Amino acid sequence: MSYLNTDKSVMISSPAGSGKTEKLARRYIALLQRGVDVERILAITFTDKAAAEMKQRILRILRDEDATLFHSLLEKMPLMRVTTIHSFCGTLLRRFSFDAGIDPNYGIADEMASGMEWEQILYDVLMDHGSSGEVSSPLHNQQSDFILQTLSEKGFRGLDYLKGTLDYLFSKRPFSLEAQSFIHVPSVGDELREELLSWEGAADAIDNYEKLFMKVSQRELLSIKDCFLTSDGMPRKKAPSALKGIADFQQWTLKMSLYWKDIRLEECSERSQRLWTIFHTCLRNYSGRKKMKGVLDFSDLEYLAYRMLTENPEWANILYAFDEKTDHILVDEFQDTNNFQWAVISKLTEEWRSGLGAKREGGTRPTIFFVGDEKQSIYFFRGANVEIFRRAKTQMEAWLGDEFLYEEAKENYRSRPAIIDFTNLIFSKLMGRPGNYPWITRYSPFTAKRPGHPYPGRVELLLLQPEEDVKMAERKQKEADVIAQRIKSLISNFELAERGSDQKRSCRYSDIAILLKKRTHLAPYEEALRKYAIPFVAVKGIGFYQETEIAVLRALVFFLSNPHDDYSLYMLLKSPLFNIAESDILHLVRREGESLFEKMRNNGDYSSLSQGVRGVSPPLEKGRFEETFTLLQNWLTQSAYMPLAELIEHALVSTKAWRHFHEEQKRANIKKFLRVVEDLEAGGKPLIRIREFLERTIDEQDAKAHVNTEGMDAVRIMTIHAAKGLEFPVVIVPGIEEPFSPKTGDNLVYEIPPTVKGGQEWGRFFFKSVPEPSIRDGDDDFLIRKAKEIEEQIRLFYVAVTRAEEALVLTGYWDRRENSFLGFLTKALELHTQNDTVVVENADIPGLALLSEEDVSRLYAEVHKEVVIPVDHRRIEVIPLSLPKTASWKSVAETADVRRRHGEDWLIIGDIMHRIFEYTSKGLLREQDIQAKAENLFRSKGMGSQQIAEKIMIIKRDIETLKGKGIWRDVIMPRKNSFAELPFILDAGDAVYNGRIDRIIKEDNEYKIYDYKTFPVKEKEMEYLLKEYGFQMNIYKKAVRSLFNVDSVKSYIVFTHTGEIKEG
Template structure:
């Protein structure tokens, strides 16, 4: 009945065998010819074509399409004809009116027939797809049964059957009533109809037995963002009404304890403008009205200028790289992200529940995206800026530099004559060849790079001989060992983890180490691990890489980083919060449309779905599905509002919104928020709230070590006599100045993000000698003799106050460790010591020798050198 036609009826034959309809079509064709301004005009040609089609008609799709072509456009809409002075002159008033009437009537008949044909196509598509789907599910169920496992859908369905329709329902309901008297249902807005059916069965039986448990239901329909998993936000209202009928109290809370007032102002302004389309929202208030906060709307990143074309209109691929506009514009947004983060970290003040106000750290920042499509662009920018981050992006392992190096090495072991693979392996941290060394190698005799490497004489450099020896060993093993065992030999003999850790910035080391471990694990899990050959392993890796992130193995899982930016999708961030939230890629988007999916209408409280069907592209959608598509669009709009609400309310103190320009004008969160805050349609940026970089702060009481309090001992407890006494070190000005200078150097020496002088003074407790100590520290950083140790362009990495443990488990700290090209340097600041150079060397040699031994164990392949930095900026090496 909903289709309006029988699934097996011949719509075209019934239409074209209707004599009255055919006569009307002929009359329409005659009038169409007469209504043409010229004999060769479009109307005349269409009329003659319609006559020819009717003369040779048969009940085929081709004939039906030709008839439709005379009255309908290619888009399936009725062609436009209207009455006018010229048409009345050509046809006469009576025939002009009849022509328009026939055009409308015949067009309606043809559109109806097209709708019936579409309904039959959709019906047949559903019949075929559901039959295949049913067979697939049956096979899946048999497989689970054979393995004695259940998935979550099985659990839901079986529990619903047990509590609703089974012989054991009353017994199970009684057992639940006897065991649970108090029930807390959290995040109820994400409940699906089947889950509510389970709860209804339980609660209904309990109410009938006068044993209704205490129920505490918590939820927020504005945070319902999992409709794709079957969640139905309408169940919240239904459950609320059900519980109120049983005596429950309904409490509403629109005051937030999380977000600062400026963020709540932005939320209220944004959703207040769309109140008619989003009735769920009510104005919010901030519980802590005095908390500082900030909202920034960054201008949209604009498309860069297109690449220059050659005179013939083509791009020269040898000189001009291909520019993907979508990627380029997001790279611009990503650069703005890292630049702003570098300004925020160490400069803004955030509220910490444990320590009180303190400078912002990387761990205070949460980046949110709608989807993972462009996440790799933002990650590359963070990595290039050496900003530590923890991401939830799927795939990507095979696209990392370190895994690409290993794949090139394995490719060389399969085909030693491929120079490019060997060149990449030699250039990697595995062998650490420079460009000059590679070019020098090409001048040696031999037809391939490998032959040239093997032809080296015995007096070649240790680096070259090491590479030749290791590669020869691995080539001998490549055809005999399983892939995992071969990689294990490579990792051990080439010191792979240690070499990559040495070459990588501190922020990237955990991720690189995890990726190396994941690649080793992949060699065990892919195709049975020990059985595939090395060529087969590389072939499967190539197939995974070609499949994109959806097929590629995930990046290695790092241990929870103590200080790193976190990256989440908005769905993944549900329930999380952060002092600073950056909503990326919030500009205009073209909403995703599923070409093949299911269409379900399951009203809240109904026992079963009202409608269920499958649909495809536009040719596989029918009129009887239109109302359900409209309802689905309404739900999608509401969930889009919910998604933005969840994103904005993750922020405690600061919310930053950015995006990229787009040719579409749909789903523009950036523009929506900007218009709400500025009340201007042409605004490009805005900010509101407090300047977080200028807020004074103090640590909460208890965050410093408190003085020991005397404890009253029992009178009958024998007290031991005191042995020795604790002495207080002399607190002279020279010692205080040295401690202050150390503290300033720790905070301003690269790679530290040097805070403003005002903030630094606050951090150090407003010391008296601050100005002179800060000037002294800056002179040391600018000393020409020390430039190699403080200029980031001249060293590989540097660490201030580097901690380590001695063999006895005691904690030690080194003032500064710097990796140069030729050595690892340990620097010890002795700015206030008046001793001579020789005395200073003798006095601190034992201490520096201990530092040297510790770093030599951590970096066994580097030469470790020690130096004392004197107050006048001179470096005194201790050997």
Template sequence: MPDVKTPIAPPDTEDYRHASTAQLVSADPARPVFVMANAGSGKTKVLIDRVARLLLRREDGRVGAAPDSILCITYTKAAANEMLSRLFRTLGKWSIMRDDKLREELSRLEGRPKDAYKTDDLRAARALFARALETPGGLRIETIHAFCARILRRFPLEAGVLPGFAEIEEDEAQAIWQAVRAQAVLNASEVAPEALNVLALEGGHDGADVALNAMRFQMSAYLDFAETHAFDQAAMRAALIEGLNAPEASPAEILELEMGSQMPVGALREALISLRASGKRDDTRTVNAVEAALYEEDPGRRWGCYKGAFFGAQGNAYKSLYNAEAGKDANVVALFATKDEIGSEVARVEALAAKLKLAETVERTSALLEVGLDALVAYQEEKRRRGALDFDDLIRKTRDLLTRTGMSDWVLYKLDGGISHILLDEAQDTSPEQWQLINALTEEFTAGIGAERQQDPRTLFVVGDEKQSIYSFQGAEPAQLRAQEQAYIQKDPAALSQTMEMSFRSSPEILGFVDAVWNSAPPVDIASGAQPPLTADEVTHTARRANQPGLVELWPVDERDEDEDADAWSRPVNALRSSSPKAQLASRLAKQLKAMVDRGETVWEELPTRDWQRRAMKPEDILILVRSRTGGLFDAMISALKSEGLPVAGADRLKLTDHIAVQDCLNLMRFALLPERDLTLAEILRGPFVGLVDDDRYLYRLASKRGKGETLWSHVRASDDPDVQAAERFLSGLLERRHEPPYEFLSRVLDVPGADDLTGWDKINARLGTPAHDPVEALLSRAQGFDATEPSSLQAFVAEMESKLVEIKRDLAAPEGKVRVMTVHGAKGLQAPVVVLPDTTAGPKSVSSAMFTVSDMPIWSPRKDSDIPAAEHERAVANAKSEEEFRRLLYVALTRAQDRLIIAGHWHGARPPGYHDRSWYALCSAAMSRFAEEADEDGIRRFGRVPPKDRDVFEESKAHSALPDWVFTPPRQAERQRRFGAPSSLLGRKTPVLAPFSQTRQARLRRGRIIHSLLEYLPALDPTARQAAADRYLSRLSDLTDSDRHEMNAAVFGILDAPDMQRLFRPGGRAEAAIVGSAPELPDGLIINGRVDRLVVTDDEVLIVDFKTDQPAPDSPDGVAETYRAQMAAYWAVLRRAYPGRTVRTALCWTDGPRLMFLPEEMLLEALKGAQSPV
């Protein structure tokens, strides 16, 4: 085995000193820097350090940069929010630090001696927090799209956009496109049927839609080409003919000539005599094809038969058209020779095939232009009519504003005095159009007045990594990063190029394996003239985490199970069979992960002291990465984890209408619109809002024995069952509100307590739990937006939700005690102690693009066998780039791992070895051979050591008090007279009636839900990760203002950071704890069914806490509302019975303050005395 040196860099090594120096130099605000940063090398820290140093006083006493002169561009909103949060956290700490601590911090940041910082310097550093907060518009840390929107709003007339334009998301843009596309096809069916037929024939089973959709994503190329030729169809066709050197005749005209008078029929018939006599395979194939062609009269069908004599199914020419016996006939040789002197018919057919490809390319592209340009123009006009810009418009119009319009000099002049420092994050994912925009902004940095500012130079900071460029579908071109670096350094000799190789994330074994995978990968085949692949560069990572060993595992690929598919007839169409390779791999992995957690296998954890120690692995330490959510493995993995009892976070992206809670809400609207829909009503009756889950007792009786014309709704109205009658009253209320706007309709259902004193939110949480919260909130947000822009109609809203592909992104960045399963793209920027790659055996995908640019002209070539030579070259280049990105995606996946990396794969293909020869698995297997040629007894090859178990590292910790058995025991079937009720039901008819449509109340309720959600999941996170998680969560709620976010953030962290609140979040505590039970103090037959915000159970005490967001909070328990007293009294009574021998206490935690208010036992008893059953 080759000697492979694993890179390790302890703190006192040259590698670490070099990494520290690289970070310090990169963060120096005095000069422009381009940084190429390996994964985990601390680029975000360097970027934040640079911003902080820009704001600080200069060494010579000059003031630092103004906050509004700094522009930091990030790739995603989440990255912008996290960066802003970390910067404010740094500045906030400075504002309250002691002098000595602050001097130490500034010295570490800038590399200057501590005694260099005078009192004025410290005073200025402390003031930065307030200075940044008071900056109009806030610090400019934003996405490129947000920046473009801000520029266009500042210069709408110069940019040619409507002042007050709206930014539309992709789903809304797609809806507009579908409408204009359908109209364009309809128009073409009347005025250009021939062109439409061409698209329908070439576009596959979806006809013209496929071609037009592809055209939309190359919109700029087609519109630019059309504008160059004044949208004149004849001129565009002539340009295509000239540029491609294509024949002027159409394919039909060419075939009419070539398959007619130019075809040597007599000579062919003579040759057939010799070919028939031979009877050999090649001769028979030629005979069959030529005879079929001679019988055909239509030139197109004749060509279809005739070319079969010369070309195979893939379009490849046959090496021989006849055998030796037939070759004795000179006529056969003269026509069909393929060696030495090419036969006349072979040469004619090859020339004809090439000529036809050119003519067909012109015909296809011309047809696409004739039909599609109308759709593209209509798409732009419809957006203009609505005053809307999509993401591409924001970039394109800002680029044009700064580079092409007559006003660009004026706009740049106005901006020139405002932007002095630009920082670009994730630069490898910046598209060429976006680079044009950045270049326009930085042009004056190196020329004119910009270059004269020697004492306070204007700077560009760019950080990226070509190896992590995985967003080509959004226009990213990684080669642009190096090109931009070289061009800028040529203009500004002061600019530096830095490399950051040290990883602060991963163990030495993982980094050594990553280097081996990248550097030992075979070169990608590239077309002649293409750029060399990025993998030509050697990659080296050094490890900061010395003496913290990790482990890389390569699992064997199990052979395919050849057992008969026994459940094929009964299994759902899209479900995997249990014996499928994907299902079996998912099961194996889930069992192994469960065993690792149960055994207490350890991972490394960094302590606040910056020391590291081992701790037992938790489910949230596991991150499983797949290439795609489709194909079955993603769902199989989640299902297998659930089967093993491991908590799993679910999908990171979710189609909104796929969630059952959203369908439950939409069903209420469907029923209100058409109560005769039996299936909809049946789903409502069994759903959370009604809850008649006993099919034999309810649904069967209601649905059976319906006469002709009778509906399920008519039987519900006629029922004398009290439970069904209660359901009928609820449903009748829906019918009465069928004319309400969607948002008001949903708000009343979700927020207003019903006859059982439970709100819709209570019922959803009780049935579906907290995972249903985000999808329903997203539905509410969609309804609110719909009310503002569309007719207030339930029918229209339901139709829109059913027709639009609305996806919600769930924030899985912060672990919540669950295993995460997500795509590699979704995991960009994340990390985990244990990373599993199960989706590794398939090869890179060939490009599906049918649109290519040849000689500055767009052409449409939907199939490989229809490619002209120029398109063949473009397709080969595109395939090479696709495989390069395929490998970069593997790099991103591998470098998410901190301590342990598990690489596995299911059987792929029909033959051994069960994986593609250019797959991730093949690359990893070749690399692993450098470290572990032989597998262990279990068939797994390992590099590194299996980590010790928890008991080998720690002493047994003090066990927390166990929850009582009743928590895990399903409730008995309730007796007829026993009823479930919310704690507020103790008030009976005294429950206050609230105005359901008050906007103030709606805003207050939503504020309360948001704060409750944050207080539910933030305590489970590491304290250092809470602020970033809160920022990410609040940033997703786009309708909140910045002041709303700051206020809610302050309310939440006022509780989390308060010393007297820490008892609420100690071990033994649970969030959203369900409380179900009865007590002697409660009315007979009443079973309390509710949830408490926080339940803390210790050996001698049970603490029940509910968070309250009322403003202002009462000064004493006497001021607590009666409903709150009844609620807490009910919980107190139930849990006092469940935990005999322990002190049960109740408290309200008011976010206004914050203040923890304990309720006296006498007050609770008094509330229970007046209790009355709602039955």
């Protein structure tokens, strides 16, 4: 394994199933075994979950293979620098905040807060520029003229266009921050203009023809474009009767279209420049708001780090400071790197690559290690640049020569031979096509190396025949039903083997994953799985804000903000809050009154309610408008003084609507909605602004609330993007005939080929806005973008196929269109129809089968048994739980709880007591030094002398209590075979937890966990607290069993204020 040669920098191209994470973990361990200090190794990945998994993999290997190094690393885990690229950039900025020009105590604004801030700034700028007022600066006036002109030409669509473009640029940060507006270089000159001006017959057929070619009148070309262009923007071939006098009509339309396109591109260039200046006006205001609040947003981290390292006058000192602490960098998932991330990594290692510097002189050879697979680069829409993978390889070879090693893994330890052979056949034809374009993906075949049972596995191509005059929804439902039937037959008669085992077992529901390109058609699959009594979990589902229960709560907020919102009130009346029949609502609509709420008022005598009723709302009797109106009126009154989240919860309780939202997922979603509202209120947002936020998020695909599914035997449904990095015994990919839908619209931020900047290759970014589809269709930059999107679709298909371990099922309707997964298969397998049956012309793969709808029906009929769907069958949908970006599991679970119950002071006392216990247990703090250490710690929290003295007395009293009961001696004082503040990572399936365990003591073959609770507690509260912290202690026990590979583990809670120890 040459990649373990720690004297060389290494890049590994590691295809799906080849053990990429294993390779990185073993490289990390090889450095440790060579004697490199853990704090001198920096490992970078792209998600918190991946960082946690990487730590876990390193620890597991060491635990199994090198116990001495394992225990040594456990002690130094706080020094492990395994982090995301954004967290690393954030740490760099905080350390050199003065040089970066930012607040060292900056916070990170969440996406919701950033979006709302941007929306407000956008509104203010557009309204300021769009209204007539006092004369301002020339730039301000130019922007105002452009906005007013756009509104004049396009009306309300003009405002949507402006807002949509500015939102697009905001979403493309940090790339749009470096972008320049494109400059159009005319492709036609005076010669073509003169030729058209003197074209025989044109002046006679078109009024004022000569004026069209004057600079001041060129916009008038728009009024006659139908004379030479078709509705889809192509040059006309036949002359209308009024234009038959124009000589050589087709040549005239062709040259007129060229001239027209040139004029339009000039206008687009001017428009793009003005949009760009308005965007930067908004951006300056947005940056000012962030600076005033002392926050950065997520995209700032890598961009400001890049600017600091490349443009700051002190960049050399910053690099020197980094270089002093780091000797080796490892980068995971390198194919997902964007330009800024690579620029940061490249700059940090600049001196290393030169072969010079203090490290080399001191005998240290620094290294860089990259691992990734360009075939799995599927985040182009987020800015990932697949070209960097190859570009970095070329640069590293040039920079390091013999000190650089490139390897391409050829083994696949995941999939059966049928899946491997199928993948090799398909993608060797789809990838690496002729053409020297840097974004085209290369392909190298790999071989099946999966240990265990040698059977080949299965690949099924299940194609349905399309029927005429059948709606899309019906087609999708039919395909979903066929998939459900195939799942039932697989459960009954398909056997598989665990990896490394020769023993086969029956397929289970939890072995199966349905991978969708997008979530648009999720509902038919859910319906079909319920119909056939197949348990399932939908990862992310259709989106949080589209769920029924959230739509009801949104309608309540809309009504409270505007009682005359008839649609929202109509939704509320029909909802589980009131359950009023449609016929009763229609009867009410016929009553007098301007709004539905006024009609409810006029339906009875409500004069006693004119002042509103405080307190608990009266009980609701179903179908009674009197009680309904009373509730609504009360809620409106209460909204003036009651927090909105509390009022919503009160509404759910008073109407007993919770009974209708009993499913675990629905309850979790409601709680998440309440948290969103609480956060908005905490940020000072009034009711009307909360409504505006909810209006903007209706179409957003926010993740649903997390529900734990550990141990569930259920089919998983998720997108291909969500499945990246995962594997499943059986993978089903439906809708393979669905055509690709390009993501590029009117606007484009794009990169031109790299040039040398600051001593390294660096592309330049440009922005252009081209509303005319026919011009975009012929524009090189838009065409390149489209070509890159198609290439990414090939990579997306590769990711989907390579998730399968035992069986792969591809389903869809027969279709001859090329721009789809099926189009890829048709090209590679030479699929065609013969006697109305699809046949494969070129695929001799054992285990490959072509199935029809009739085949699936027969297989299903052979095993089908009548089933009765249980009444309580639940639809449960979940999302994978990522690690929090800044807080550990324990701090998330406990800090807020302590703060709420006992206040901020006890939170600070608890933090300092934990530090004292840790230092004491590790032998770093003598008893006589405890008071001085505590005083310093309190002082660092900004406390005064009087406050410190009071809190020192509390700590002294608690320590004396612990001593008196023997806890100080038995638990806190240094012990052999013990750990203090031990960090851990626990993969619990759908969730990954990390945190610190206060104290672990090994006695004989039993591990004892001690968790300190430092807040005041009464005897009668202890039983309740033991139950409340049961989940936390259970996680700790699982973590210790996993870390030390033991079964015998007990956990105890130490209540330090009372000196009690309770087993938990």
